[in-house]
Amino acid sequence: MDSLKCASCGKELCKGLWRENPIFFQVLGMCPTLAVTTKALFGFSMGMATTFVLISSSLVISCIRKLIPPQVRIATFTVIIATFVTCADYFLKANFYTISKELGPYVPLIVVNCIILGRQEAFVSKHGVAKSLLDALGMGIGFSAVLVLLGSIRELFGFGTIFYYKILGEGFENWVIMALPAGAFITLGFLVGLFNWINIRLRQRRNSA
Amino acid sequence: MINLTLIFIAAAITHNFVLTYFLGICPFIGVSKRIEQAVGMGLATTFVMTLAACVTWVIYHFILIRFGLPFLQYVSFIIVIASLVQIVEMFIRKTSPALYRALGIYLPLITTNCAILGLVLFMVLREYTFLEGVVFGVGAGCGFTLALVIMAGIREELECCDIPKPLQGAGITLIIAGILALSFMGFGGLISR
Amino acid sequence: MRKTIQMISVLTIVGLVSGAVLVFTYKYANPLILDNQKSEMEEAIFKIFPKADTYDKDIIEDNVVFRVKEKSGKLLGYAFLAQGNGYQGVIKMMAGIEPDLETLVGIEILESQETPGLGQEITEEEFKAQFKGLTTSPEITYVKNKSPERPNEIQAVTGATVSSSAVVSILNEKIKAIKEKLKEQ
Numbered sequence: 001m002d003s004l005k006c007a008s009c010g011k012e013l014c015k016g017l018w019r020e021n022p023i024f025f026q027v028l029g030m031c032p033t034l035a036v037t038t039k040a041l042f043g044f045s046m047g048m049a050t051t052f053v054l055i056s057s058s059l060v061i062s063c064i065r066k067l068i069p070p071q072v073r074i075a076t077f078t079v080i081i082a083t084f085v086t087c088a089d090y091f092l093k094a095n096f097y098t099i100s101k102e103l104g105p106y107v108p109l110i111v112v113n114c115i116i117l118g119r120q121e122a123f124v125s126k127h128g129v130a131k132s133l134l135d136a137l138g139m140g141i142g143f144s145a146v147l148v149l150l151g152s153i154r155e156l157f158g159f160g161t162i163f164y165y166k167i168l169g170e171g172f173e174n175w176v177i178m179a180l181p182a183g184a185f186i187t188l189g190f191l192v193g194l195f196n197w198i199n200i201r202l203r204q205r206r207n208s209a
Numbered sequence: 210m211i212n213l214t215l216i217f218i219a220a221a222i223t224h225n226f227v228l229t230y231f232l233g234i235c236p237f238i239g240v241s242k243r244i245e246q247a248v249g250m251g252l253a254t255t256f257v258m259t260l261a262a263c264v265t266w267v268i269y270h271f272i273l274i275r276f277g278l279p280f281l282q283y284v285s286f287i288i289v290i291a292s293l294v295q296i297v298e299m300f301i302r303k304t305s306p307a308l309y310r311a312l313g314i315y316l317p318l319i320t321t322n323c324a325i326l327g328l329v330l331f332m333v334l335r336e337y338t339f340l341e342g343v344v345f346g347v348g349a350g351c352g353f354t355l356a357l358v359i360m361a362g363i364r365e366e367l368e369c370c371d372i373p374k375p376l377q378g379a380g381i382t383l384i385i386a387g388i389l390a391l392s393f394m395g396f397g398g399l400i401s402r
Numbered sequence: 403m404r405k406t407i408q409m410i411s412v413l414t415i416v417g418l419v420s421g422a423v424l425v426f427t428y429k430y431a432n433p434l435i436l437d438n439q440k441s442e443m444e445e446a447i448f449k450i451f452p453k454a455d456t457y458d459k460d461i462i463e464d465n466v467v468f469r470v471k472e473k474s475g476k477l478l479g480y481a482f483l484a485q486g487n488g489y490q491g492v493i494k495m496m497a498g499i500e501p502d503l504e505t506l507v508g509i510e511i512l513e514s515q516e517t518p519g520l521g522q523e524i525t526e527e528e529f530k531a532q533f534k535g536l537t538t539s540p541e542i543t544y545v546k547n548k549s550p551e552r553p554n555e556i557q558a559v560t561g562a563t564v565s566s567s568a569v570v571s572i573l574n575e576k577i578k579a580i581k582e583k584l585k586e587q
Contacts, residue, residue: 280424280428334491334492
């Protein structure tokens with residue numbers, strides 16, 4: 001029984017990392033994903049802020065979910081999420097001033113990040129505290145991982161660095177397009193394609209085996 | 210007047226909300242399969258954006274600033290937007306069933322459209338006056354509609370194309386959006402301050 | 403009826419709790435944020451005037467001016483905040499000018515949301531260094547794709563003329579205002 005429980009917990013955690021990855025699979029939360037990933041560090045900070053909001057609102061909502069009348073469900077969720085987002089925003093401004101200046105209005109925009117409200121609707125409102133936390137953690141990590149990946153690729157080609165470490169030599173001419181919106185769209189488009197391609201290959205192998 | 214025209218053009222074309230600020234990408238990818246759908250969604254969003262700009266401007270300047278409550282910004286903005294969408298929906302359903310049939314299904318989706326909250330945040334950040342805020346709202350809405358309709362047009366054509374399987378759906382949409390963003394950069398010189 | 407009461411009470415309680423949480427966060431964070439802003443400004447002043455030791459803040463009708471002094475008490479120059487709209491958003495900067503109000507000592511960009519990789523280059527040393535020792539009368543101007551020839555010219559960042567010209571015109575406007583106000587005194 002215990003091992004079964006563990007296995008299901010692991011499943012809740014891992015599905016956000018790959019199979020149900022919020023960005024690649026569900027195609028949610030696009031606006032922060034594309035906007036703040038000009039450098040890997042900004043992607044990482046945004047990922048952390050979103051994960052914080054996701055985990056804390058899942059915790060609160062899974063605790064009080066039975067008390068909330070269904071008619072005002074969405075309104076309550078939104079208020080709770082907005083509260084945590086404001087906390088995250090002030091925390092960043094107080095302790096990581098330069099980063100918060102770079103992220104600008106995209107921190108408050110976490111309020112309308114569909115991943116967070118989507119998870120509360122689809123998962124947290126139907127499950128208990130422990131499962132909801134694992135789900136939130138998995139989704140948060142999956143989201144952050146994609147942000148860091150996209151940020152690294154764009155920073156590498158756009159500025160020749162990753163996390164400000166010089167990777168490409170002096171002779172490298174920065175591809176300005178990677179830092180521009182167009183570069184964000186195209187890179188993410190190909191990454192989604194790559195994700196689907198790997199999944200298709202995996203499925204074929206499983207079928208043939 | 211020149212100032213207002215500039216704000217309008219910047220919000221609608223040179224700094225298109227979807228293609229340079231990445232706001233409203235979810236409906237941009239989700240509701241851009243048919244041109245009629247795209248027009249409906251775009252009009253509904255423009256309408257709500259303009260209203261939201263008016264209401265939040267008043268609330269921000271006459272309540273939040275006056276009583277020194279800047280930390281309630283995000284909570285109050287999102288509540289205003291959500292209730293506005295609800296009220297508009299009820300109002301349209303009562304007064305014009307035809308319009309409701311056309312726009313109704315798109316309205317609930319607008320609450321979580323980051324373009325609206327983004328619009329309000331940018332308006333506050335740039336310290337626009339009331340009139341500038343309204344023009345900014347209309348411009349941003351037009352820009353959103355424009356991007357959505359262009360995308361829908363391209364996607365209708367794409368249906369007859371042979372797209373590599375992994376890129377079908379979101380992948381190819383994002384890549385097209387990238388190319389659109391590139392072409393919109395060509396408008397960049399339209400405003401030189 | 404019971405349902406309505408439940409709905410209203412849940413929303414009210416959630417609202418009140420959220421308000422309380424936010425008040426505490428604000429009380430904790432606001433002093434830190436103000437500190438950050440102040441130290442950012444100080445850093446910029448000391449970067450523009452490396453010899454500076456103290457400064458006095460002076461507010462002359464909307465214009466914030468810092469009188470920057472050496473250790474001996476000698477006036478090194480004036481530093482001032484200037485801000486205006488760039489290509490994508492507000493550009494906020496600190497600029498320093500010599501006591502005679504005719505020569506720029508340097509500028510530091512405090513805030514800008516220009517396009518990364520293009521307009522954002524205005525925050526790079528290469529661009530900012532051009533303002534060192536620039537004469538402020540006649541007004542500062544910019545040239546494109548060639549080296550500046552006159553003592554009041556800078557070269558615009560390639561591909562980001564709008565951002566560069568925004569910096570120049572924000573500066574010019576503020577210098578004019580500061581000159582007038584300081585001469586009146």
